[in-house]
Amino acid sequence: xxxxxxxxxxxxxKTGQSMTLQCAQDMNHNSMYWYRQDxxxxxxxxxxxxxEGTTDKGEVPNGYNVSRLNKREFSLRLESAAPSQTSVYFxxxxxxxxxxxxxxxSGTRLTVV
Amino acid sequence: AQSVSQHNHHVILSExxxxxxxxxxxxxxxxxxxxxxxxxxxxxxxxLKYFSGDPLVKGIKGFEAExxxxxFSFNLRKPSVQWSDTAEYFCAVNYIxxxxxxxxxxxxxxxxxA
Numbered sequence: 001x002x003x004x005x006x007x008x009x010x011x012x013x014k015t016g017q018s019m020t021l022q023c024a025q026d027m028n029h030n031s032m033y034w035y036r037q038d039x040x041x042x043x044x045x046x047x048x049x050x051x052e053g054t055t056d057k058g059e060v061p062n063g064y065n066v067s068r069l070n071k072r073e074f075s076l077r078l079e080s081a082a083p084s085q086t087s088v089y090f091x092x093x094x095x096x097x098x099x100x101x102x103x104x105x106s107g108t109r110l111t112v113v
Numbered sequence: 114a115q116s117v118s119q120h121n122h123h124v125i126l127s128e129x130x131x132x133x134x135x136x137x138x139x140x141x142x143x144x145x146x147x148x149x150x151x152x153x154x155x156x157x158x159x160x161l162k163y164f165s166g167d168p169l170v171k172g173i174k175g176f177e178a179e180x181x182x183x184x185f186s187f188n189l190r191k192p193s194v195q196w197s198d199t200a201e202y203f204c205a206v207n208y209i210x211x212x213x214x215x216x217x218x219x220x221x222x223x224x225x226x227a
Binding site: 042043101 | 164
């Protein structure tokens with residue numbers, strides 16, 4: 001089925017460990033996003049990529065890096081995980097930035113202990 | 114700073130009751146507006162969107178929303194809710210001059226009693 005695929009679905013890390021969250025879309029969308037969802041805070045934008053070859057910081061970029069590998073793939077890396085990064089992470093894509101509405105992946109539930 | 118406010122954090126309704134969820138955004142010029150729904154244990158799905166034209170927009174599953182520019186509001190409505198509408202609802206705003214970033218409200222949890 002067409003859509004946004006995120007891996008892994010669950011992950012437990014120890015403080016200081018690193019990991020990369022993978023995201024791929026097969027809808028030929030131009031824009032891709034990484035959000036984190038925390039209770040009572042809605043979704044907060046970490047990084048986004050308006051088009052292939054570009055990335056920009058969102059609202060809460062500290063502690064994260066991203067790579068737009070090609071048009072399909074947009075990965076999120078935690079270099080040194082901290083307990084404050086315990087969250088649910090969603091990748092999303094959009095055909096035209098800001099206008100069409102997002103298609104979300106199924107999310108990654110990350111716990112940092 | 115640009116922001117989106119959802120006034121009700123938790124709403125409990127009985128089946129067949131009418132629903133209205135409030136959403137207000139801070140002034141910032143031209144906007145595109147969205148409502149998303151997140152069913153328990155699932156990812157967010159687009160419910161409806163507005164970017165121009167008729168300010169009353171209809172979405173999936175009988176939902177509709179009305180854009181009132183003078184009030185900076187985009188309230189979500191449904192005439193008669195069902196148990197299956199139990200979910201969390203997020204309002205989201207894209208400020209066109211702000212580029213591609215969409216700002217989400219904190220969400221409203223709706224519980225529909227059967």
